[in-house]
Amino acid sequence: METILFKNEHLAIGNFGQIAVVIAVFSALLSAIAYAFSTNAKYKDLLNFGRLFFIVQSIAVFAVFITLFSIIQNHYYEYHYAYKHSSNDLPIYYMISCFWEGQEGSFLLWMFWHVVLGLILMKSAKTWEAPVLAIVALAQVVLGSMLMGIHVGDIKIGSSPFILLREHSPEALLIPMLEKIGRANYLQIYKDGNGLNPLLQNYWMVIHPPTLFLGFAATIVPFAYAFAGLWTKRIKEWTIPALPWALVAVLVLGTGIIMGGYWAYESLTFGGYWAWDPVENASLMPWLLIITALHLLLINKSTGKYPVLTMVLTIFSFFMVLYATFLTRSGVLGNASVHSFTDLGLSGQLLLFLFLFIALTFALSFKKQKHAALFFGVVFIILMLLVFWPFNTSMVTVSIIGSVILLISTIWFISNLFNLHASGLENDKAYSRELWMLIGSMVLLLSGLHIITQTSIPVFNKLFNTSRAPRGEDYYNLWQMPFAVMVVFLTGIGQFFKYKNSDAKKFWEPVLTALLISVMLSVGALYLFKLWDIKYLLLLIGGIFAIVANTHYIRVVLKGKIKLAGASIAHAGFGLMMVGILVSSVNKKILSDNSRGQGFFAEKTEDGKVDQVSIKNNKENILLAKGRPVRLANNTLEATYQKSKEVAPNKYFEVSYKFFDEKGAVKDSFVLQPNSQNNPKMGLVNNPDTRHFLTRDIFTHITFESGLERVEEQNFDHFKTDTVGIGGVFVTEDGTRQLTFNNINVIEASKDLKTLHLQAEIIVNSLGDTFIARPEFISEDRIRIKESIINEAGIMVIMDRIIQDENDERNMKFIITTATRRPKIDYIILKAIEFPYINLLWGGTLIMIFGFTLSIFQRFKEAKRRRLVE
């Protein structure tokens, strides 16, 4: 191919970014090696090199971060990333969202948080610094290499965010428009980017991804401490510094997940905050593991028990983050998720990293270095060989070998840990806190295990060549509810136990009091929430019990010392969350329920019965014609589509709502403005609008509107001619429209009447609506007529002739022809949902976050104190 000198490209900035990525990866590698060696007393001096390279790496990551942002900010569309994810019209805060819309940007965000955490740990980890930072630096090597975009032979290492548009998509230069101006000037055409998906143009999308990624990033810290504990054979001490960091991960990841849910609730149209989509599950899986690990860390801190389980869970929560990343980034979810993720062809690389960390950690559990090295070498090589299997064997065989190897090495690892800790199965007393915390942790673990296996169905399909489809929401709810019931009850009683053993009487007294209060409150709640289904009763009582018992604990046992009440507050918040989820989803009401069509399309089965499946169809959309109020929800609501207005690129639909009480008086009256954006690049996107009340939310979005209807212009039909005078009333041929000849206006008339321009004013009544038709009659050298068409009434009115009475000039008759077709009305198809008491969920969430935050402060203080004592 000829070489073209492309004009107006800013190549320096991309080269700079690319070099910064390479520097980041190599300095992270050097830092990891230096830190790793400095764990050995012989090479203690290398510690400073480890630090130095980590700082160099940090600066390089910042540089990459800023470079990519300025490319987006300055609209350098020669870069594929800017072209694909941003556009000229986006305000600065959405530029930030563009940054992490792509995979490369989100990996970069993850690296950024590792840098921040790494720098904090460099200051605070003291004797743990070397092994802990070695792991963080290794993770940086791994993540950084995902951004390299280097081809080694056929293998692609990473995907660079600095790739040019013309490199990424050479076909971009082949479009015909460029033939004229020359390919060198291609940027004259690519002057605006693809833009940000309208669904992501929401303030929650500015802060949800960074929070979530900080949560993911934070799980590396407890893992690094566990890893360091194995490495430096401090297998008991690692839990102390790891504990507060596990709390940080739980808090931040949890907050990130909730923010995602709130975003979905605010800006997506599926009508809810959680749909058990694989991508949502992928963020929940590590959270459930890290919160289980947190509880084990707490038990271990107070009793020294379950050291093996504590270590395994802490380690596996980090593995789960890697696995979740693999799930969402490898394209394996494919048909299972509504989220479309581009497969950057990195699935091999992602698996490599997962197995690298697994093999490395497992190897450290061997007492002798030789065994460790041998184990690592063998397991890692075999797993890699399986991932990049060069031989012609069936996938299933390879998968089975791989699974067996993973299983055996996991069991081996755990048994090694038992040896290391010289620990067997402990025994607990029935009235000990550790026993009940363990039970609670196991429930959380099983709940997580269930979600993990179900979410992994697409992976199993790929491995074992099966074709199982992912489960729906109902299935998850069915399985997860019993777990939730157990968890809420356990959070209520847990803290009333003391570690090791407690007095039965001292336990039962407050617990029974709380239970009694909860049952009484639940009766009230049943009336308030109208929750009359027995299968939800346990969760309701349990949720209320978790609130009451934990409040009771703060009052009676902690004597109101809020500082110490982090756990109790978080538990109570969780209870409130569960009540909120229960009430808002069970009593979620489709206000736009369209019973009109119900059963109409119901199929008959062979024996003539109505097909039950088909009758259960939810008719959830209702048509609202402009200006015509429609009564909904058993006459308790009147919805009117008032008008639409276009504020490019959005079209807003004003819908007024009037709620009536039992007496028929207006209770609430408000206007919602759902909009639809017909984005030329992204297609049509509907955005909901929600009215928040204290005790309920009214959520609404349009699913269709008349402007989208592509009906071919129907021809007029049913012609009819009438002769009428002023004030005359007549009807169309089919009798559906009534017309009144109201007046005749003279627009222009010359004295000799050679020129005459008349316009009639005819009132048209069509289906209860009134319109005015103004057909015209123009007589100059020749006669012209101008018909009047009213689309909304589906009518055409023509004034053919004017007959003047010879005797009375003032008495005129008009010959009017009418023709009709189907009226074209302005309408929207609307869906409206009521979420009762959803604020309980958000309130519970805030309380839980507050509780976790209190705990974090408390635990960091405690860990510092412990260290001072040592």
Next chain:
Amino acid sequence: MNQENNNIEVNPTAFKKTKGFKPIYLIILVVISISLAIGISFYGDTSKYVCFAEADEIAKDRPNLQLHVVTTLNKTKGEVYNPQQDPNYYEFYASDTTGNERKVIYYNAKPQDMERTDKVVLIGYSRNGYFEARDILKKCPSKYEKK
């Protein structure tokens, strides 16, 4: 309360030597059995990715089992969505991976952006002569995306 604590401190081995019932074994047992239940549920009655012909076969025995069909929209055949008549009726044609074409009915509003979509995953039931979709998962092709 103090007494109880003192007892433990005086005799720390007391709780280690408890004979008889050990709650930890019960916990292990329950955890294992629930894990097994999860495993069995995994292999239990689950929805499947099928083609239309397979969906017909399955529907004969179990009409209420939800099925997934990966399809390509057949846009030349046209579609029916007449919201003024019924906003909850949308009809179109789609072909499965074997090329078998079928009428699809979706008792809901027409999903946004069907024009820009080629491939959809239909989730629903095979009925007499058509496929009733309960859910339509869309994958939008994006511009300049390498296939």
